[in-house]
Amino acid sequence: MKPLRVALLGCGVVGSQVIRLLHEQADDLAARVGAPLELAGVAVRRLGRKRDVEVDPALLTTDAESLVARDDVDIVIEVIGGIEPARGLIVSALSRGKSVVTANKALLAEDGATLHEAARAGKGDLYFEASVAGAIPLLRPLRESLAGDHVKRVLGIVNGTTNYILDKMDSTGASFNDALEEAQALGYAEADPTADIEGFDAAAKAAILAGLAFHSRVTAAAVHREGITEITATDVASAKAMGYVIKLLAICARSDDGRSFGVRVHPAMIPRTHPLAGVREAYNAVFVEAESAGQLMFYGKGAGGAPTASAVLGDLVAVARNRLAGTRGPEESTYADLSAHPMGETVTRLHMALDVADKPGVLARVAELFAKHDVSIQTVRQEGHGDDAQLVIVTHRATDAALTATLEGLRELDIVRAVTGVMRVEGDD
Amino acid sequence: MKPLRVALLGCGVVGSQVIRLLHEQADDLAARVGAPLELAGVAVRRLGRKRDVEVDPALLTTDAESLVARDDVDIVIEVIGGIEPARGLIVSALSRGKSVVTANKALLAEDGATLHEAARAGKGDLYFEASVAGAIPLLRPLRESLAGDHVKRVLGIVNGTTNYILDKMDSTGASFNDALEEAQALGYAEADPTADIEGFDAAAKAAILAGLAFHSRVTAAAVHREGITEITATDVASAKAMGYVIKLLAICARSDDGRSFGVRVHPAMIPRTHPLAGVREAYNAVFVEAESAGQLMFYGKGAGGAPTASAVLGDLVAVARNRLAGTRGPEESTYADLSAHPMGETVTRLHMALDVADKPGVLARVAELFAKHDVSIQTVRQEGHGDDAQLVIVTHRATDAALTATLEGLRELDIVRAVTGVMRVEGDD
Structure with a gap:
């Protein structure tokens, strides 16, 4: 069976583990893909550097652009990270019809659209399991x-x-x-x-x-x-x-x-x-x-060389199988076309501690301010007394805007000396 | 876009949820697949029965075999369970080139080979995420x-x-x-x-x-x-x-x-x-x-109508996409061809409580028996004394055969009145 040829961009913590696994598990990978996977080249920044894995020096190159452009490369693995040159190299590979596996969260989050469009145009796969939560299939x-x-x-x-x-x-x-x-x-x-x-x-x-x-x-x-x-x-x-x-x-x-x-x-x-x-x-x-x-x-x-390499290799097997079958994995799905709302519209809950004077009427004035902003209090607990009195408050769910306005109002109240311990509360609804 | 037509076998707890979701999420499913999914028919045991979901009576049939044989059916979902008639129906569907989604763990574990071979011969997909751990993508x-x-x-x-x-x-x-x-x-x-x-x-x-x-x-x-x-x-x-x-x-x-x-x-x-x-x-x-x-x-x-239906629909979207792309998902992978070894060769640890006489030399004789079977003791704790004395023992890792032989030996020792609380220990190595 004709091997599928893989170019690796980057040979750091993750890249060196990818090379190790490509060697150690060559037989298993070939059986799972249906064809051997062969390392066509490894793009690095400096040639002479000591690495965590043995690499045939003939495979190393500092010319990443020429490597991804080679006709004998089917699949490109990008583990350089950062925006450039990673973006240019991935786009170059995809637009030549190659498939790409990347762990590059920063680039996907900054400009995923460009990558996905290049994948669509070139009819290759773009897989990125390793970009979030390392080894966890997510x-x-x-x-x-x-x-x-x-x-x-x-x-x-x-x-x-x-x-x-x-x-x-x-x-x-x-x-x-x-x-x-x-x-x-x-x-x-x-x-x-x-x-x-x-x-x-x-x-x-x-x-x-x-x-x-x-x-x-x-x-x-x-x-x-x-x-x-x-x-x-x-x-x-x-x-x-x-x-x-x-x-x-x-x-x-x-x-x-x-x-x-x-x-x-x-x-x-x-x-x-x-x-x-x-x-x-x-x-x-x-x-x-x-x-x-x-x-x-x-x-x-969520991180580390071997766990991240596991996710990269899972994707590599998938895109390699797809190439052999002459097909592609699921494309980017953006049909719902929803937008993120501003943080102010997010519904959450807030914990806070108010340093207050311990005298009658304080709680009433504090409660009144919450009511004014339509924020209801779930629990309030008084700790200490006299000059050390503190009200520890946890709100019910409200918009972040209302909660922020409430905090600002509290800071302006003469009976409130300080607002501390401000923290959102999640996971109990 | 020409719809993909789905036959559903079984309309119980899971089947009725599948129907509900096919209706409620029709637009999303169509967008994700790239074509609408249309219910072609529902095979049930009895027509008149009250169901948890509204189904067009014209879709219901008691003739499952004819339903899976219909030319206008692309995908068959099997949620009847059990060995027959499920096996016959799945094989019939697969051998006609249709794809099958099933939640049938009993059948897969009894005779998965027959199903996978039928899928290979018919060049269709056989997906079964729902068969293990319900909604959990596993x-x-x-x-x-x-x-x-x-x-x-x-x-x-x-x-x-x-x-x-x-x-x-x-x-x-x-x-x-x-x-x-x-x-x-x-x-x-x-x-x-x-x-x-x-x-x-x-x-x-x-x-x-x-x-x-x-x-x-x-x-x-x-x-x-x-x-x-x-x-x-x-x-x-x-x-x-x-x-x-x-x-x-x-x-x-x-x-x-x-x-x-x-x-x-x-x-x-x-x-x-x-x-x-x-x-x-x-x-x-x-x-x-x-x-x-x-x-x-x-x-x-791990169970329940809606969670299991979620897994079924995930598979349904996958096999539908594959059909549209004229491809198939990963086949059964059995290249390693390993066999299960007998339980006796399994390495585990054992907890047990021995009712013993509280006198000098008891622990030595017990320990000697463990040594004879090459089982080493991790912890031993004496509880009670006199006639109520009990030795609570946890072993190190050993083969199940050695552990079983040790238990038999202990039961024959005159100083051991009873062996209770025998339980394997897992998850701390």
Whole structure:
């Protein structure tokens, strides 16, 4: 059987694992595809560098553009990351009729449209399971298994670095900075952790998930994004005392009328009984709620060389089978053409602590302000008394705009000295 | 666009939900498939019966064989269950070149080979996501997402009825019979609960999972099967006291040398910290360990009309897309052609409680017997004393044959009055 020839762009943590698996599992892969998979070339930045895997030097090239243009290349795997040169190379490969497997969440979330259009024009496949939640089979279930269902909500822990940090803060009482340092020492966080801790990485994944869940085109720009840098040990301890845990969540939720959706990344308190609450260390997990299927959860390793390579190779087998059969996998599905609504229209709940004077009439004035903004209070608890009096309030569901207006009003009340511990509450409705 | 025509065999709990969703989501389904899906006919046992969904009486027929033979039928959905007439009808449809979606685990585990061969001969698709773990996307991830990986083990709670019963016993201290009655009252268990509580249902699913995980042909006959009827409230309480919970597990594990696999269904103690321990009520969850992907878990509703219909419709969209594209999904993959080894070769651990006389030398004689069978003891704890003395022992990993021989030897020792609480221990290695 004539082999299918694969060009690999990038030979870092993921790329080197892809090469290892292509060698070690060559026989299994050939049996599953129906033809051998052969490495045609590996594009790298520098030729001489020491690598985690042995590669035939004859396969290495710094000229990625010529590699993807070669007639003897059937499939291109892109694991360089970033916008350029990845976009140009993928478009070049697709427009030549090759199939592409990529793990590039940033590019898909920034300009997926260009890639999908190139795939359509070239009649090749564009697969990207590895771009969200690493090894966890998640995009294929959303795109195929749930194709006969109506996804209502996706709620996920999709960034391992921030989950590691928040888990340490929760289990040891550490400060954000100490937990971040530990994550960096262990290799869970990068020297410049911005993309993770400010939620950019999770936002890109949220955009990809929302697009698949709601059959619409979604970019990272549509995602409301807040990071975890402001979270204090006190926030974590208060949440714990109330039976909650703080997680950085990516949330994609269809509006009640089904005509739009919200897509956001921010820290939130979730009940300790929620399945996502038990997701420890750098693991990822994604909760999907569909009309007929009900609640589903997918759990596993969200990053790392071998797990990500597993997802890449699963896609590689699929696109290789498709090429042999002369067919293509499911195209981008954007027929619903829904838009993300502004964060203000998102319905959520809020936890807050108000430092107030402990005197008669305070609660009445606070309650009046909530009522004015049409926000109803689910629980209010007074802690301490005298000058240390604090009202800890959790609201019922309301729009984020109403909740924000309520917060602003509270900050202007003379009886409220400070508003602290402001955190959205998710996962218990 | 010319519609694709669908024949439905069976209009019970699942079938009626399939009809409802075909109507309610007709526009979405058409957009996702690329052509409308049209119900061509519904085969039922009796015409006059009251149903959970409104069906055009003109579509109903008791002549299933003629329905699947009709030239205007493209896809057949089989939700009758059981071996015959389901097998004959599916083979008839496939041999006529139609595609088939089925939820029939019993048939697939009994005689999947016949169905797959008919699909190959007729060049149609045979999809069966709904046959295992209801709405949880599990077979597609195993068959496609992990196609580039090496599955080492599948460990799952795949029967909701038994999980409900064991969960009640664990949370309320109820006896098996009381928990079973409650499950029956709530509709989680059938009037004749044999298929569930004796593990037949889980064994069929285990066979399907093992076949996909190990790329081999596996039937229910190869599955070692034990039910949960012998489990007492005392067993559950002892497990709880030791930090374990008892679950009915389906386990498919590749042998260390990779040349065979074990496939079994039996109750086992798992640590409360294991992700499967938190699976409550009638939920299902399946843990998959793959060489590169690491540990993955899939969680959701394993049964029920709407969840099962969601899985059926996901498959329906896939096979409909394939028909439009003139192609087929992945075929049965049995190239590895491995066999199940006998239960005796399976490696596991055992918990047991020995009623012994509390006198010097007892532990030495017990330990000597374990050593004779090459079974090493992980923990031994003495409870009570005098005539009530009990040794609670948990072994290290050993073959089931060695563990069984050890048990037999213990029963013959004069110093051992009774061996109770015998239960395998899984999930902490």
